[in-house]
Amino acid sequence: MTEKIYLDYAATTPVDPRVLDAMLPYFTQDFGNPSSVHRYGQKAEGALDEARATVAQALNAAMGEIIFTSCGTESNNLAIRGAALAVRERTDANRILCSRVEHTAVTRTLEQLEKYYGFEAVWLDVDETGMVTPEAVAAAIDEKTALVTVMYANNEIGTINPIAEIAAVCKEKGVLFHTDALQAAGYFPMDVEALGVDLMSLGSHKFYGPKGVGVLYVRKGTELVPHQTGGGQENGLRAGTQNVPYIVGFAEALRLTTEEREVRAAHIKPLRDRIIGTVLEEIPDAKLTGHPASRLPNHASFAFKGVDGNTLVQLLDGAGFACSSGSACKTGNPEPSGVMKAIGLVHIWGLGSLRVTLGAHSTPEEVDAFLTVLPDLVEKARGLNRR
Numbered sequence: 001m002t003e004k005i006y007l008d009y010a011a012t013t014p015v016d017p018r019v020l021d022a023m024l025p026y027f028t029q030d031f032g033n034p035s036s037v038h039r040y041g042q043k044a045e046g047a048l049d050e051a052r053a054t055v056a057q058a059l060n061a062a063m064g065e066i067i068f069t070s071c072g073t074e075s076n077n078l079a080i081r082g083a084a085l086a087v088r089e090r091t092d093a094n095r096i097l098c099s100r101v102e103h104t105a106v107t108r109t110l111e112q113l114e115k116y117y118g119f120e121a122v123w124l125d126v127d128e129t130g131m132v133t134p135e136a137v138a139a140a141i142d143e144k145t146a147l148v149t150v151m152y153a154n155n156e157i158g159t160i161n162p163i164a165e166i167a168a169v170c171k172e173k174g175v176l177f178h179t180d181a182l183q184a185a186g187y188f189p190m191d192v193e194a195l196g197v198d199l200m201s202l203g204s205h206k207f208y209g210p211k212g213v214g215v216l217y218v219r220k221g222t223e224l225v226p227h228q229t230g231g232g233q234e235n236g237l238r239a240g241t242q243n244v245p246y247i248v249g250f251a252e253a254l255r256l257t258t259e260e261r262e263v264r265a266a267h268i269k270p271l272r273d274r275i276i277g278t279v280l281e282e283i284p285d286a287k288l289t290g291h292p293a294s295r296l297p298n299h300a301s302f303a304f305k306g307v308d309g310n311t312l313v314q315l316l317d318g319a320g321f322a323c324s325s326g327s328a329c330k331t332g333n334p335e336p337s338g339v340m341k342a343i344g345l346v347h348i349w350g351l352g353s354l355r356v357t358l359g360a361h362s363t364p365e366e367v368d369a370f371l372t373v374l375p376d377l378v379e380k381a382r383g384l385n386r387r
């Protein structure tokens with residue numbers, strides 16, 4: 001089989017040609033440093049300002065609240081480490097509340113803050129759909145809580161959290177709230193006033209922009225300790241000459257997403273539902289992971305009993321289909337992922353996770369082809385696991 005079908009849009013997406021077109025001039029003729037005084041610098045600064053205005057508008061924020069970073073991971077690092085250090089300096093609070101299903105960009109940052117900086121991570125349990133409830137957050141906040149961080153939508157199992165309600169709880173208790181919105185941004189409005197978040201991370205390669213560029217929204221008045229020091233770029237929070245072409249690409253990708261996200265979701269959701277329906281109907285010992293309704297419109301994820309997810313992903317790749325098991329960063333690890341454990345899947349189920357995520361270029365034909373081969377490959381993976 002020579003066909004190659006991409007079903008891993010939660011890992012990354014291709015750059016939209018319109019986004020690439022917007023970026024290209026800033027590599028060559030308009031290459032100036034936005035901090036330079038001369039007209040090369042002014043041209044680059046103009047592009048940077050325009051990009052910042054576009055992002056601010058899409059988020060219903062002010063330009064001064066938009067910090068460009070090198071990726072979603074960096075945005076999470078800056079938000080969490082920066083806020084934790086700044087709050088503790090002011091109040092002595094040293095606890096960070098965090099759900100058990102966060103991306104490693106969040107969990108490893110918390111682990112480091114515990115090990116080297118004397119913070120205490122408090123892990124919030126999720127329900128069996130992977131959801132964090134506002135009640136659980138309210139119950140866990142105490143006078144020592146410096147920050148709460150809960151992701152908007154889960155990358156592994158697609159569950160969407162009630163972010164506005166969680167933000168309201170944090171606000172009422174006077175605690176800062178950060179959300180990792182990397183997966184959600186492609187499909188849901190990112191209005192920071194409606195959401196009520198203090199800090200929000202975005203990355204454009206999840207919505208048809210380039211990799212290697214991110215945004216951190218920082219609500220006015222929120223203090224952060226910068227984790228990269230140097231020049232005064234990005235309000236002094238993220239030193240280093242800005243990556244102008246990528247920032248322009250980020251802004252264009254977000255602008256297009258804001259215009260097109262409903263159309264994109266309407267295209268993808270029936271395909272996702274076909275995958276979920278067919279898998280649960282035709283494959284024995286299969287479970288949907290994540291929430292059945294409150295989930296990303298492009299996201300189908302399963303656990304197959306007695307299957308090694310990595311084996312299944314390799315078999316699928318051999319047949320021409322690109323999917324993933326758990327998050328892309330974890331392949332090769334024989335333990336069920338932290339997310340599988342957090343939603344209560346024991347070993348025999350938890351190892352057999354499969355994530356199928358659709359995107360703008362997905363077609364009904366691709367989905368049909370996938371559903372034709374999947375049942376046999378699951379059986380084959382089960383057979384290999386028994387040997």
Ligand SMILES: *Cc1c(COP(=O)(O)O)cnc(C)c1O
Binds near residue numbers: 153213
């Ligand atoms: C992709 C992703 C990240 C990491 O973003 P990068 O830009 O790849 O660093 C963080 N959190 C979630 C939920 C993601 O999906």
